[in-house]
Amino acid sequence: MRAVSKQKSAISNMESMAKWMDSRFTIPGTNIRFGLDALVGLIPGVGDFGTLCVSGYMISVLAKNGASRYVIARMTLNVVIDALLGSIPIIGDIFDVAFKANQRNIKLMREHYVEGRHQGGAWKVVVPALLVLFLVVGGMAWLSYRFFAWVFS
Known part of the structure; x- marks a missing residue:
């Protein structure tokens, strides 16, 4: 029972972190949401590397909490796409606002843990x-x- 509680706590923390990274703020007068990923990504080189590290940490926590290899591979692919395209000056920052890799990964995580989807290699x-x-x-x-x-x- 304690392991399940620890898993739920870790997943809840990752959901909160994903929200901060991808959709915590709103552009006034619009429904466009963005997070620290887009803001920190404005710092050339260092910002994109920092957000890549946060996303990698989130994946490692979910892997330790029983995510399947398939889910981990899909999450890693989302983060790699985000890192590669997000590193392009200006266009990458717009991409970060639209793509929201961490939110995509949280959706995959929910589907895996709650619905039992995305099993296998x-x-x-x-x-x-x-x-x-x-x-x-x-x-x-x-x-x-x-x-x-x-x-x-």
Whole structure:
């Protein structure tokens, strides 16, 4: 019984942290919500790294509290997307306001713990993510080749 109480407390803390990171504040006169992720992300380099660390900490807490490998892989993918696109100056800050990786991860966590969804291994996430990464890197290499062939011809 004590372990369940500890798990609920940890999950509640992560929900609160996600709210602070993604949707604690509102732009006056709008329904647009943002959090510390977007604010701290305005500090070049350090801000994005700091928010990545907070998101990573949240994932580690949820992993210690029994989240499946599939949920952890999906959460990690959300954080990686947020970190990569969020690090682009200006556009990344707008992306942080819209994407809300931590809120997405809390939704996955609720679905996993409450509804019993998202069970199983991480391969259902890892293999497609690696395939997309391979295609993107291959596409960038091809575009670089075409660009240099065009410049030097």
